[in-house]
Amino acid sequence: MKDRIVHTLQELRRYALSKDCEVALSYHEEDSYLIRFANSAISLNTNEHLIRLEITAHADRRRASFALITDLGKIDEMKQGIDTAAEMVAHTQPLTYQPTIPLFTETFIDEDGYDPALAQISNARRLEYFNQAARGLENDEIRLSGIFSSGSNTLAMINTQSEHFQYFKTSDTQVTVVLSHERLKWEVIAEGSAQNIAELDPARLRSELAFLLERYQYDAPQQLPLGKYDIVFGPAATADMITFMNWIGFNGGMMKRGFSFLSEEMVGGKVFSDRITLLDDPDRPETFPFKRDFTGIERNTYPLFQAGVFQGFVWSQDDADEFSAQPTGHTVSHKSLVLQGGNAPVNTLEELVKMPREVDLLYIPFLHYMNIVNPSKGIITASSRFGALLLKKDGTVSVPYNVRLTQSLLDIFGDRVAWLSEACVPYNTSQSYERRNPTAVIVPAFMRVNDLEISHSNASY
């Protein structure tokens, strides 16, 4: 298949050259399978096999793109796509800066992240995974929901600058298992992420769900008083906040456009707690990494915050072109973000619950519907969801209704950080908007932050 893809792209390249068109071609192929569960049944079992070709035509400072869903047998349709992009670019407006067409100086092929056993996992095995993860935990009132999303993702790119091409192929699985009470409306969750089949672990998910169910089934939930809490964030919550930081934090283009809480003056200065070290590390396979960016720049470990000190902004090629910056190898559809662990020997939920504590701790595993209230100050807002616990200082545990947190990322990752777990886990942050793009962020299992304000507290679910 790889050869056919490459031959097709090379033929399209030759066609573009014969027409005197300067183009960059980006091929994306996904084979996606998704079983969705709801109300303890399979509510949907779907698969899509889609091939997309994006053609970006350049003419000096002018640029235009045409994309089509196609298949490899439709070479004439793809050539027409090149003609369309060339026609578009002829009538478009020049940019105020010179966009770079990347020059691939060598061919780069990366299939390290592809596991055919995972990509082609059978329908029956997917169902069996789910059955194992929820075995014995459902009843008439406690219903199973979730997804088993798996598939393969192929990216290939070539342009008229050289004959060399780039080719990436990965496999991935994202699993979400939710148990919810039909009448009482509480929900608990366990999630998994896999890049190869050996990483599938339904027993871990079952264990996490069983532990949470014990609390949620027998404890009456309570409304928390408003005020300040010492909060322990679970991996989903931490990963979501890191993802937002990727957007309104260290992105150079966003900073230049006024949508960042970081500034150029802050580079080299202490911004966060010295417990915070955040890297972009493409050597971590759990993040479905790109070892080259889409312009051919080799990607190596890139420090973003080192012991709280801001190391610098990242620049995609287009932002670098526009703002006269140096591209940093971040023209990619996702980074490989890794928040390093700390020294707290608290690596599982059971350990967290058993841990001696001098004050009440509010455990928030998941932040629902996060949004940016004020990008300049890094203020985000979100609600707790899926298995929050109030860990009381007397060692007991109770179940809180959901609460809202509206706070600056500068505070959350600042000096109020009390500790980070030793162990880190990959949290799958893939979104299925449009094309498949498997993404995961590696974060400590738990992160405790003191004195965070709860601004809204539910009286029910």
Next chain:
Amino acid sequence: MLAQIKGHIEQIKGAGATYVDARWYPYEQQNYLLMWNGNLKQNTSSRESGLGIRVLYKGAWGFSASSDLNNMGVLFDKALDNARLAAERVTLPVRLAEKGALQAKFASPCDTDPFSVPLAEKVAFLREMDEKLNQEGVFQRLSDLFFIRKQIVFADSEGSEIEKLITEVFASMQVTGLDSQGETHRREYRLARHGASTRGWEALDRQRFSENADRIVKEMNQVLVADACPKEDRSVILLPGIMYLQTHETIGHALELDRILGYELAYAGGSFVTLEDFGSLRYGSAKLTARADGTLPNTPGSFGYDDDGVACQNTVLIDKGILVGAITGRQMVEEANTRAKRTIFDGSGGCNRATSFYRVPIERMTNINIDPGEDGNLEDIVRNTEKGIILDGDRSWSIGSNREQFHFGTEIGWLVEDGQIAQVVKNPTYRGDTLKFWNSLSAVGDGSTWEVAYVDNCGKGQPNQVMQLGHGVPVCRFDNVRIGE
């Protein structure tokens, strides 16, 4: 092609399926242009075609889709195989509400196909708007155009054949500025429906855009020098630029029947509404009447027939404050009636839609509207407000997982004291509990305040689907709302 599709539908029905449908997209075109500070940052077009097949087998759904129609039989077989696996785990077998076999056509009103308009003309429109926005105080200026045109051919095993041609135009412009502390503030204007209009290129009214360009720049500059929004309880007067989103998030999503029945619990969330609530829950004050109206001709929430093959309808959701209806499709109404052991819903509301050929139809909003009231125009409402704040523009939104509470940030606020507009404030926010909030509705503007806002990016479902829809809303006032947090 249609004959071939119908042949396969019969074949799969013969293999044991209880229901089969197919949505063939001969084409879907999109065109997006974004001008940012005078740079045409995005100039993208796309075209796709393909087929999506839904099979119901022993009470379970299977779905399959591809753009490659050379092996159509394989695609139908895959959908059946997927349904066979799903049938191994069924708790309540899927049943579909009755509908007739329809032979129908629908085309959204459009005088000029936006895909027939030369690119240069579109770029000229954006350049004109960009130049209008390029005024003192403006740090960033954005304007964009988004066009969709798609043909959908639907056929099912119950004998329906429906052909739709949908054209949509979306447009917006935005300015941002920096205040003396270096904080960013923005103001935006989006194309909305005022009176009779269509959904083609002609919907772009240069005069209206030009006037609104001046207005948003002026208002943004007022925000840049304004005091911060106070943190206190006030009446909030929501203009359509935020009222649409309040309606969308806390009525629209909360009343999607699949959410109520738990089908989104692993992702988008549930709803605080239960089946017992229909007919009795006081959702809002007696001034609140809300409806799902898929019959307004000129908004993206009207599409003729849904992807179950059911005609769009005008359904009352909340009648003078009492919950009476939901956003429904064929499967969910049957399941709801069965679970509730009573007839809550009399047939599908025609709201089941898929965003593309490769996604499965789910309950989506049509036009979720609030009926105009009898409390006069904006000036009348302000005059009758002792201590309030007028809010406009959606800056941020975050909703609880069961839609039970919310937090919104808006672009601009005008404090109201003793019936007079006193001053502009920056970074206004408000929050509340859904039911308490709607029950505090104390004034609903008349028809002069009513407009239809478009939404082009509503996300829901797994795999995720982005949908286009509308909200016809008047100016509304709510009392005792916490602002500034």
